[in-house]
Amino acid sequence: xxxxxxxxxxxxxxxxxxxxxxxxxxxxxxxxxxxxxxxxxxxxxxxxxxxxxxxxxxxxxxxxxxxxxxxxxxxxxxxxxxxxxxxxxxxxxxxxxxxxxxxxxxxxxxxxxxxxxxxxxxxxxxxxxxxxxxxxxxxxxxxxxxxxxxxxxxxxxxxxxxxxxxxxxxxxxxxxxxxxxxxxxxxxxxxxxxxxxxxxxxxxxxxxxxxxxxxxxxxxxxxxxxxxxxxxxxxxxxxxxxxxxxxxxxx
Numbered sequence: 004x005x006x007x008x009x010x011x012x013x014x015x016x017x018x019x020x021x022x023x024x025x026x027x028x029x030x031x032x033x034x035x036x037x038x039x040x041x042x043x044x045x046x047x048x049x050x051x052x053x054x055x056x057x058x059x060x061x062x063x064x065x066x067x068x069x070x071x072x073x074x075x076x077x078x079x080x081x082x083x084x085x086x087x088x089x090x091x092x093x094x095x096x097x098x099x100x101x102x103x104x105x106x107x108x109x110x111x112x113x114x115x116x117x118x119x120x121x122x123x124x125x126x127x128x129x130x131x132x133x134x135x136x137x138x139x140x141x142x143x144x145x146x147x148x149x150x151x152x153x154x155x156x157x158x159x160x161x162x163x164x165x166x167x168x169x170x171x172x173x174x175x176x177x178x179x180x181x182x183x184x185x186x187x188x189x190x191x192x193x194x195x196x197x198x199x200x201x202x203x204x205x206x207x208x209x210x211x212x213x214x215x216x217x218x219x220x221x222x223x224x225x226x227x228x229x230x231x232x233x234x235x236x237x238x239x240x241x242x243x244x245x246x247x248x249x250x251x252x253x254x
Contacts, residue, residue: 019057023067030106069114072107073121075100078128086136091222097154105166108158136229157217162203177203
């Protein structure tokens with residue numbers, strides 16, 4: 004094989020999915036700053052030119068990673084459930100995906116939200132659920148955006164969240180934060196001293212409560228807004244008599 008033939012051979016054996024798999028593994032292990040065309044190519048044992056066949060720049064590669072993350076969100080959440088339960092199922096799936104990929108929260112927060120078929124599919128499904136819940140297009144759009152950011156903030160606000168830290172460093176950081184709060188003057192900060200452990204806890208059972216409680220809060224709020232939206236329509240829409248109004252004669 005000549006040197007001119009090498010890039011074609013590399014492109015033939017290197018799929019787009021393989022590139023995304025390796026880039027996502029690097030991002031999860033070391034953060035998105037470590038994801039570069041050159042680094043991914045080195046990991047795959049090919050030249051950077053082989054990756055340019057699929058991704059011409061890092062921004063395109065990150066968009067591909069974001070589409071992969073969106074694609075892992077489960078939109079098949081059960082047609083038998085009511086719309087709020089379906090919305091909960093999608094939000095729970097989003098949180099599971101974000102927890103499984105340490106780089107995913109930063110990735111979805113920093114990339115175009117409606118780029119790629121997977122993101123469009125998730126958003127369309129969420130909007131359909133909310134329309135069935137009685138919200139108009141404006142309200143449904145606001146809630147769909149809030150649902151995404153609720154998932155992102157739940158993950159990014161979890162005690163100990165820092166993709167750059169390994170388990171030992173994270174545990175040490177949490178220990179120091181707990182000690183710092185516990186040592187505050189109790190006469191000035193009695194509630195912070197009391198909550199030193201739960202404010203900084205990162206045990207698995209504590210994190211499960213963190214996510215479940217946060218999703219409960221969001222869904223309860225959306226349900227309440229649905230009740231308000233229904234009540235507002237009842238007061239603003241004209242009452243019907245049960246029969247159609249007669250046509251207006253042409254002038």
